[in-house]
Amino acid sequence: MNFETITYELTKGVGILTLNRPETLNSFNSQMHDEVRVAMKDARNNSKVRCLVITGNGRGFCAGQDLSDRAVTASDTAPDLGDSVEKNYNPLIRNIMTMEKPVICAVNGVAAGAGASIALACDIVISARSAKFVQVFCKIGLIPDSGGTFNLPRALGLPRAKGLALLGDKLSAEQALQWGMIWDCVDDELLMDKALTMARYLATQPTKGLASIKTLLNGSFSNPLHHQLELEREMMQTLGQSDDYREGVSAFKEKRLPDFMGQ
Structure with a gap:
């Protein structure tokens, strides 16, 4: 498919989804939502994709929602932002967090609003040193959506999450690394090499097992201990019968x- 607001390619088992509206810091409009939805469907269902990298083109990763795409004035009928969230952002976050393969976010520049939330939904976040994370929702009377209120306190703890969400201060990539919000922070020119090297490694690993690790860790904050232990038992039983376990x-x-096939 020919995309206009994103690029999507597959190389060496790695799907690379690049947000490509650099003139708007890769903010989302309706067309970008539609195109990302198509790319994410392929990344999820295409067995040749063993790992997904999400990044942005230009000086920004993603500035969240393009407000000009749903601009309002005092005389306009109030928009149903909940409908927009449910139609576009919630499915995207569910897709990232439930995808049965690793998702790496290479944050090449500012990640603001839903852009920051999308990054936090990914399994591993690698950031360019110049990048910044900004919870801008409070500046326009909204709340961190796209899983922001779920993933931000899990990444940082409640006090820091509240401070960022209520104040809307910029968080540098280096501070995000010190606080444990991201996995790594590298010089800008090394970002994609670092992300793709990691992605290509993960693409060679037992991705069925990696998917189970991801599922268990994502659910661990919500599950009581006895339920988590039971899930571990079930997944160990299933994975012990996999081709990858025998190969390993x-x-x-x-x-x-080993020559893992993800089966």
């Missing part, structure tokens, strides 16, 4: 590199 054990015993 065989490779270990034979002192060779």
Whole structure:
């Protein structure tokens, strides 16, 4: 499919989804939502995609919603923002967090509003040193959507999450790393090399097992201990019967590199 607001490519088992409206800091309009939806569907269903990288083109990762796409004045009928969230942002966050393969976010520039929330929904976040994270919702009387109120306190703890969400201060990539909100912070020119090297490695790993790790960790804050232990038992039972487990054990015993197929 020919995209206009994103690019999407597959190389060496890695899907690369690039938000491509640099003139608006890659903010979302209706067309971008539609195109991202198509790309995410392929990333989820295409067995050749073993890992997904999400990044942005230009000096911004994503500035969230393009407000000019749904601009309002005092005389306009109030928009139903809940409908927009349910139609566009919630499915995207669910897609990222439930995708049965790793999702890496390469934050190349400012991540604001829903852009910051999308980054936090990814499994591993690597940021350019010049990037910043901004919870801008409070500046226009809104709340952190796109999973922001779920993932931000889990990443930072409640006190820091409240401070960022209520004040709307910019958080530098280096501070985000110190606070444990992201995995790594690298010089700008090294960002994509770092992200793609990691993605290509993950694409060679037992992705069925990685998906189970992701599922269990994402649910661990909400599940009581007895339920989490039961889920661990069920997944160990299932994974113990997988081809990748047999391959991993065989490779270990034979002192060779494993050839995982994600099955």
